[in-house]
Amino acid sequence: MRAMDPQLVENARQTLESERARLRLELSEEVEHPRVSHGAQTAASTEVSESQRGQQLREREEAHLVLIEGALRLIEKGAFGFCQTCGKPIAPERLEALPWATDCVDCHSKKRR
Secondary structure, three states: OOOOOHHHHHHHHHHHHHHHHHHHHHHHOOOOOOOOOOOOHHHHHHHHHHHHHHHHHHHHHHHHHHHHHHHHHHHHHOOOOEOOOOOOEOOHHHHHHOOOOOOOHHHHHHHHO
């Protein structure tokens, strides 16, 4: 395995650390639960629906944080930028857009089928 471009790795590290800090801050905030009262049924239903969307977003952010922390571990191990499935280098453009990517485009496409 040849080494990734050091500048690409450093840029990815900075992006990942910044995103990790943002997500940790958001996830540390308390989740508001709906206050269902005996008011209009539609209003109560809307509050529950908004709460469910908030919970889904929180779960997505938690999963994203796991991916970010995994990418940071790969940087530390010197394995960042290589497909975890086939071992080939991940395109720099993909890593610039998604620094937490662990698969090349081909392997990612195969997994999504």
